[in-house]
Every structure is written in C-alpha cells, then in structure tokens.
Amino acid sequence: MNAVLRRHAGYYLPFLALAAVLAVFPLVASTNMVNIGVFALIYGIAAIGLSLLMGLAGQVSLGQAAFFAVGAYTHAILVTRYDVHGLVAAVTAVLAAMLVALLVGLPLLRLRGHFLALATLGLGIIVSVTVRELEYTGGTSGIFGIPKPEFGGRVYDSPREFFWLLVPFVVVGLLMARNLVGSRTGRALSAVNDSEVAAECLGVNTFLLRLKVFVLSAGYAGLAGVFYAYWLAVVSPEAAGFLLSVHFLLMVVLGGLGTVWGAITGAVVVEGLDEGMKALIPRIVPGATGEVQLIAFGVALVLVVILLPGGLAQLWEMAVSRLRRRGSAREPGELPTVAVREGPRDDVPGTGEVSLADLLAEADVPERGTVVLSVRGLTKRYGGVVAVDDVDLDVRAGEILALIGPNGAGKTTCFNMISGVLEPTAGTIEVLGSRVEGRAPHTVADLGATRTFQNLQVFGSSTVLGNVKVARHLRSRSGVVRGMLGLAAREEKEIERSAMASIAALGLAQDADRSVTDLPFGRQRQVEVARALALAPRLLLLDEPMAGLSGAERDELAELLRRARDAGVAVVLVEHDVDAVMALADRVAVLDDGRLIALGTPAEVRNDPAVVAAYLGTDDEADDIVRHAAQEVR
Structure with a gap:
C-alpha cells in the first residue's frame, strides 16, 4: 500500500x-x-x-x-x-x-x-x-x-x-x-x-x-x-x-511533440521570446521595426528547432538520461537489471492472477467443429494480375489449418482480405456467420478475428507490455472522459494482468518493461503473437510466426498453438517451415499462383502430385523433407 x-x-x-x-x-x-x-x-x-x-x-x-x-x-x-x-x-x-x-x-x-x-x-x-x-x-x-x-x-x-x-x-x-x-x-x-x-x-x-x-x-x-x-x-x-494558428503550432513543436508538458513549456518560451525580441532588437538595431523583430524571432525559433529537433522535451530527456546513467553506474562486467513483474502491482480486492487458459476462455468460442471462417470465391486482381483466384476455404473451431505455397502464391493477400486490410475483387468472407468482406479491420477484430504480420508491425514507441495492452482494447470500455478523469484504474489493472498472462506464455515476462525495438527480431515476432493472443481471439491468423525463432522457441510456440487449438480457437498458419507445418497442422491448404491446388490432412497433401510439383519439388532434398515430415505425423 x-x-x-x-x-x-x-x-x-x-x-x-x-x-x-x-x-x-x-x-x-x-x-x-x-x-x-x-x-x-x-x-x-x-x-x-x-x-x-x-x-x-x-x-x-x-x-x-x-x-x-x-x-x-x-x-x-x-x-x-x-x-x-x-x-x-x-x-x-x-x-x-x-x-x-x-x-x-x-x-x-x-x-x-x-x-x-x-x-x-x-x-x-x-x-x-x-x-x-x-x-x-x-x-x-x-x-x-x-x-x-x-x-x-x-x-x-x-x-x-x-x-x-x-x-x-x-x-x-x-x-x-x-x-x-x-x-x-x-x-x-x-x-x-x-x-x-x-x-x-x-x-x-x-x-x-x-x-x-x-x-x-x-x-x-x-x-x-x-x-x-x-x-x-x-x-x-x-x-x-492564420498567424495565431502558426503561433500555437510553434508552441507545440518547440515544446516537443508527444508530451503535453511541452505545450505549456512551449507557450511560455514562445511568448517570452516574442516579448523579449521586441525589447532586445531596438537596443541592438536602433529604430528597428516590427518586421525586424519578427525576423529575429523566427531565426531564434529556427535555431532551437535545428539544434533540438525533439523540442525542449528532448533537452529534458537528455538531462534526465544523464542523471540516470550517473545514478546507475555499474562495475565493469555487471549486467543491467531488468524489472520483472510477478503478478499484480497493487493489492486489489476481488482480483487475482490471470492464466492463459482464463484469457482464451474469454473468447467464448463456439462448439468444436463449428465453421468459424468461411471463404467462397475469394479473388483479388491488380489490373491484369490475379493475386488470388477463386479460393474456397472453411476453418473450424478447434483446428489448426496451415496455408502453404511458394513465395508470391497469394497467402498474405488472403490474410489481408480476411482481416479487412484489403477489399476483395470478388467473393465472400464470413466470420461466425457475419459477412466481413470489404469491412474495416476493427469490425473484423470485433468478431474475434485478429492476425500477425509477415513484415513486423510492432508499436515501436512502446514497451513489450504496452504493445500487448493494446490488444485488450476490445475487452475494456473506458473512454475519453473516464480516461481524462483518471477513473479507469481498476480496469487498467485488469488489462495489465491479462496482458502479462499472454506475455508470460511466450516467455517474455522479463522483457515486459523493455522497449520492443530493443528486442531481437525473433523476440519481436513473439511479441506480435502474444499481442494477438491477448485479444482472446476466436480466429487467429498467423503470418510466418516462426520466422527468426530458434529451435527451442519454435517448439514452445508450437505447443502454445496446440493449447490455443485445444481451447477451441481456430488457427490459420502461414509458414514456410514444412517440417513445422506437417507436425503441427490438422489440415493443410496449398496455394500456387493464387489458386487453391490442394486441401487435406498433412498425409494427403504431402503425396499430392500437384503439391510436389508446385511447392515441395522432386529433388532428393525435398524427398528427405517429405519423409521426415511423414515420420513426424506418424
């Protein structure tokens, strides 16, 4: 207390x-x-x-x-x-x-x-x-x-x-x-x-x-x-x-964007400079008019912006950073300490720890086997280029479906259309019976569908915990007024607990307070997965989530996805690691040149001649991969 x-x-x-x-x-x-x-x-x-x-x-x-x-x-x-x-x-x-x-x-x-x-x-x-x-x-x-x-x-x-x-x-x-x-x-x-x-x-x-x-x-x-x-x-x-609008703009930029304290600081400095120049310039240049004073004012502001592009807030941050470095001086070879959050920060009556199972239970998934995602005639054209061509696909609750194919086959384009990032040229997309084609991504997410990205899309200005907290947006309700009045403390604690459950499931607990941009590529991938899980999704779309992970991290992620599947979540996985796909997926869909050329169990797909010719290949190395994958399935 x-x-x-x-x-x-x-x-x-x-x-x-x-x-x-x-x-x-x-x-x-x-x-x-x-x-x-x-x-x-x-x-x-x-x-x-x-x-x-x-x-x-x-x-x-x-x-x-x-x-x-x-x-x-x-x-x-x-x-x-x-x-x-x-x-x-x-x-x-x-x-x-x-x-x-x-x-x-x-x-x-x-x-x-x-x-x-x-x-x-x-x-x-x-x-x-x-x-x-x-x-x-x-x-x-x-x-x-x-x-x-x-x-x-x-x-x-x-x-x-x-x-x-x-x-x-x-x-x-x-x-x-x-x-x-x-x-x-x-x-x-x-x-x-x-x-x-x-x-x-x-x-x-x-x-x-x-x-x-x-x-x-x-x-x-x-x-x-x-x-x-x-x-x-x-x-x-x-x-x-217009000059007054510019005046306000100068105050904000000079004080420092991204900090409300900078607005007041900028206002004081700009007004002080304005009046100061009116008094100073006539002493330096006798008879100087208001135009000369305005020029001097502008030069002073330009110099500040050039020397401190982050505004006066940058100067403050530099001073604070220097003080922290002095206060945290370490012996040579000593490692920096990292804040690890073990459970709730405050003692809040009536609230306890949140596990990953509790988090996934929030999804209110349908009965196992229910069709969560239904795609019919999905097509995307860019002029004369057909990126996705008449794809039909169903994904059910409690299954992992892998979407594989060579580079440029249309896998990520399918994800973009399903998640609302792209509008399809033709076809329909249903999530739990609701048509979503052409709708904004946030409306698709509201139905319980979320995704990760082939090209990392982390929130670089935030910490690992801050990234994952954003995923709890749909699971919380405080708005602008409550936020301004500071009346959402209890809800914020619940958001943090749920976010930490997802972070811990990916082994990121000790990195919770680190800036996400300080993490290596593979760990940032894990942050994206943790963020997606924190939404408590019914449909989870993962675009190459194992890229950049070590072998142990891949195994941990595979086990985590099995847990999500067992909780009733429908998982669609785009992945180039054939071994991982064959060992993990319940069904495999194969795209080639935007067309669905195969759909079935891993055992069925690995023996499909069209898949072998288009993706797996027929050389000895590919055969070894297939035989190894078959052993994993058995």
Missing part, C-alpha cells in the same frame, strides 16, 4: 509543483511579466489541445485558431448581446467549438498528412473571413465591452488576479491531458501512430478515436478563446487569423 501511495504521489507531484510555481509567480514578477504570463497561459491551454491532436492522434492542424475564435466570439456574443451569465456563456462557447469540430471533423479526418493540414488551413480562412464580413460579429471592429469575470465576489480585472484565475484551469487541463495520454484511448492512438493497420486489426477504430481527440482539442481551444475574450474585453478577426 505504501508503494501505491508513493507512486500516486510521484505522479501528481509535478502538477502540484507547477501549481505552486504559478501561484507564486505574480507575487515576485513585474506587472509587465505577469501580463506576458497571462497570454502564455491562455495560449498554453489551446496548445495543450493541439499537442493532444498532433502528438497523440498524429494529426497536423493549421486551423486551431478557428476553434479559438469560435469560443471567443460565442462567449462575447452571449454576454454582450444576450446578457447570459458568464459561466453559462463560457460552457456554451466551449461546446460550440467542439460542435464545430465534430461537424468539420467527420469529413476532414478521412484525409491524411498534408491534405488534412491544408483542409484545416482552409477552415481557419473560412472562419476568419466569416467573422470579418458579418455585421453580427462586429465586422472588422469585432465585439467590444466584454465584462471582466466575477467569481466569489471578486472581479478579476488585474493581471495578477487574472493570472491566478487561469492557474487552476491550466493545471487541471494539463493533468487531464496527461491522464488521457496514459489511458486506454491514449494507448490506442499511440499504437495507431506506430502502425495503423496493426492497431485496426486489434479492434481500434482509428477514425472514431481521432475524431474524439479532434473534438477534445477544439474544446481546449474554445476555452482558451473564452479567457482571451475576458482578458482583452474585445474579440476581433485576428483571433481567427
């Missing part, structure tokens, strides 16, 4: 320290510095939202100022023209920004990369032109006379008072963003950034999650717009300008 309290204290300590520093700052700083600080905190709120969108959801937005302006204008209109209470107006303004984000996000988030960036840029231009041209929004003059906020009998009309008013919103907003990054939603979106196809095949609805974060990011911007309107007492079209 003491360890739990220490861990929680360690998590919240930085936020308490930030709150203390911000509370003291107005008491020791000049009025001008506090005024700069007010703008830094206001813009920092918007930057936190943009940091979530860019660092977590991987979406570049050049239109954050549009939502900032929606929040500011909505609040200004409500309090000046309709005499709405300030708190009600503020909430309405934030909701209005989120609603606009939802409406524009539905079509825009189907775009990717620079196309999305350009689309959000267009959104910002639309909002800017609209508020500039409409008489209702005050045209070029904007809206004046916005009263200062009142709360608890106090009017927050001085820089010091307003700064203190902002502090709890900034600290709580930062804490909630940090909670989200470490939650089920944050984990899934981080996986999407590493490998969207792998995340989708584990049941992550990438479009929906990105849309949620897009709307949330707009909410942060809308709140910042409310405070902006309050502080200046006027809202003008500059609040929707």
Whole structure:
C-alpha cells in the first residue's frame, strides 16, 4: 500500500509543483511579466489541445485558431448581446467549438498528412473571413465591452488576479491531458501512430478515436478563446487569423511533440521570446521595426528547432538520461537489471492472477467443429494480375489449418482480405456467420478475428507490455472522459494482468518493461503473437510466426498453438517451415499462383502430385523433407 501511495504521489507531484510555481509567480514578477504570463497561459491551454491532436492522434492542424475564435466570439456574443451569465456563456462557447469540430471533423479526418493540414488551413480562412464580413460579429471592429469575470465576489480585472484565475484551469487541463495520454484511448492512438493497420486489426477504430481527440482539442481551444475574450474585453478577426494558428503550432513543436508538458513549456518560451525580441532588437538595431523583430524571432525559433529537433522535451530527456546513467553506474562486467513483474502491482480486492487458459476462455468460442471462417470465391486482381483466384476455404473451431505455397502464391493477400486490410475483387468472407468482406479491420477484430504480420508491425514507441495492452482494447470500455478523469484504474489493472498472462506464455515476462525495438527480431515476432493472443481471439491468423525463432522457441510456440487449438480457437498458419507445418497442422491448404491446388490432412497433401510439383519439388532434398515430415505425423 505504501508503494501505491508513493507512486500516486510521484505522479501528481509535478502538477502540484507547477501549481505552486504559478501561484507564486505574480507575487515576485513585474506587472509587465505577469501580463506576458497571462497570454502564455491562455495560449498554453489551446496548445495543450493541439499537442493532444498532433502528438497523440498524429494529426497536423493549421486551423486551431478557428476553434479559438469560435469560443471567443460565442462567449462575447452571449454576454454582450444576450446578457447570459458568464459561466453559462463560457460552457456554451466551449461546446460550440467542439460542435464545430465534430461537424468539420467527420469529413476532414478521412484525409491524411498534408491534405488534412491544408483542409484545416482552409477552415481557419473560412472562419476568419466569416467573422470579418458579418455585421453580427462586429465586422472588422469585432465585439467590444466584454465584462471582466466575477467569481466569489471578486472581479478579476488585474493581471495578477487574472493570472491566478487561469492557474487552476491550466493545471487541471494539463493533468487531464496527461491522464488521457496514459489511458486506454491514449494507448490506442499511440499504437495507431506506430502502425495503423496493426492497431485496426486489434479492434481500434482509428477514425472514431481521432475524431474524439479532434473534438477534445477544439474544446481546449474554445476555452482558451473564452479567457482571451475576458482578458482583452474585445474579440476581433485576428483571433481567427492564420498567424495565431502558426503561433500555437510553434508552441507545440518547440515544446516537443508527444508530451503535453511541452505545450505549456512551449507557450511560455514562445511568448517570452516574442516579448523579449521586441525589447532586445531596438537596443541592438536602433529604430528597428516590427518586421525586424519578427525576423529575429523566427531565426531564434529556427535555431532551437535545428539544434533540438525533439523540442525542449528532448533537452529534458537528455538531462534526465544523464542523471540516470550517473545514478546507475555499474562495475565493469555487471549486467543491467531488468524489472520483472510477478503478478499484480497493487493489492486489489476481488482480483487475482490471470492464466492463459482464463484469457482464451474469454473468447467464448463456439462448439468444436463449428465453421468459424468461411471463404467462397475469394479473388483479388491488380489490373491484369490475379493475386488470388477463386479460393474456397472453411476453418473450424478447434483446428489448426496451415496455408502453404511458394513465395508470391497469394497467402498474405488472403490474410489481408480476411482481416479487412484489403477489399476483395470478388467473393465472400464470413466470420461466425457475419459477412466481413470489404469491412474495416476493427469490425473484423470485433468478431474475434485478429492476425500477425509477415513484415513486423510492432508499436515501436512502446514497451513489450504496452504493445500487448493494446490488444485488450476490445475487452475494456473506458473512454475519453473516464480516461481524462483518471477513473479507469481498476480496469487498467485488469488489462495489465491479462496482458502479462499472454506475455508470460511466450516467455517474455522479463522483457515486459523493455522497449520492443530493443528486442531481437525473433523476440519481436513473439511479441506480435502474444499481442494477438491477448485479444482472446476466436480466429487467429498467423503470418510466418516462426520466422527468426530458434529451435527451442519454435517448439514452445508450437505447443502454445496446440493449447490455443485445444481451447477451441481456430488457427490459420502461414509458414514456410514444412517440417513445422506437417507436425503441427490438422489440415493443410496449398496455394500456387493464387489458386487453391490442394486441401487435406498433412498425409494427403504431402503425396499430392500437384503439391510436389508446385511447392515441395522432386529433388532428393525435398524427398528427405517429405519423409521426415511423414515420420513426424506418424
């Protein structure tokens, strides 16, 4: 229990320290510095939202100022023209920004990369032109006379008072963003950034999650717009300008993508540089205009980005890493220690260890022999090239079916169509009676079907445990709100226990806290298998899972697949190791040039003349392989 309290204290300590520093700052700083600080905190709120969108959801937005302006204008209109209470107006303004984000996000988030960036840029231009041209929004003059906020009998009309008013919103907003990054939603979106196809095949609805974060990011911007309107007492079209969007973008990039702390740090640095250049440049270059100051500001930012491409967060990580190396100095020849997780981290009443058998039991597999996967007339054409040609195949619960054939036979293409990665040209695919051809991978995974990949698709930014936790996405339910409020602790412990059961089954327990990219190729293969098992699948599609494994590791994996089969899971295995296939599979399907040329037991397939001619060959070496495989079967 003491360890739990220490861990929680360690998590919240930085936020308490930030709150203390911000509370003291107005008491020791000049009025001008506090005024700069007010703008830094206001813009920092918007930057936190943009940091979530860019660092977590991987979406570049050049239109954050549009939502900032929606929040500011909505609040200004409500309090000046309709005499709405300030708190009600503020909430309405934030909701209005989120609603606009939802409406524009539905079509825009189907775009990717620079196309999305350009689309959000267009959104910002639309909002800017609209508020500039409409008489209702005050045209070029904007809206004046916005009263200062009142709360608890106090009017927050001085820089010091307003700064203190902002502090709890900034600290709580930062804490909630940090909670989200470490939650089920944050984990899934981080996986999407590493490998969207792998995340989708584990049941992550990438479009929906990105849309949620897009709307949330707009909410942060809308709140910042409310405070902006309050502080200046006027809202003008500059609040929707492109330069302000670039300002937010600079804060996030300078602070460091992938960390919400960087958003606040970037906001403080950018505002400090901006004001600092205004004071410094005239002293160096007498009579320098604003353009010269802007150039100097840009040069300073470029130098920081060049020297620290990871932003200021990179500088922090370098310092922490150096301190850790000093603190963990070892004698020559001494091996580093690796954290091994033995069971649950915390003592949670009513919860116990999870075994692999318990994990597989979650799959709720059908009765043995039931058809889990049914493929009829499956065809994939690329122009005049036929990659898969009219394949019919059934896979039943409680069996291992091996799919073999020479390179280029169409095995992986079949997997891609079954899992939803590719849409077939013709044919039908049913998983437990549900048609899935052409549907998104996450919908196929929702039926209990998942896969591994011929080309590794691990989530490189995460640990082994983090990789496998993503597979529990469909088996957990906490969403964005619960994640931000930190209300999913019990569910997170269950996710970790289940993930550790799958990790231990593959012999990876002592590597759980290691970055997956630090593992050798074969161990990364095992991580993919552990990740697939953690989903508790009914249909498991394994694309060359034994590639890169040692002999002992292959034997362990084969035994694990037998256990999965005995639990009622249907397993489809693509593998080039003929010995392993013949010894492990209940049935073998052979593809050649996209066509199914044989289907039967290993004994039947090994004697099929078409298989021998197309795949096994007729030379002495191939005959030795066949005879050895036959002995294994007997």
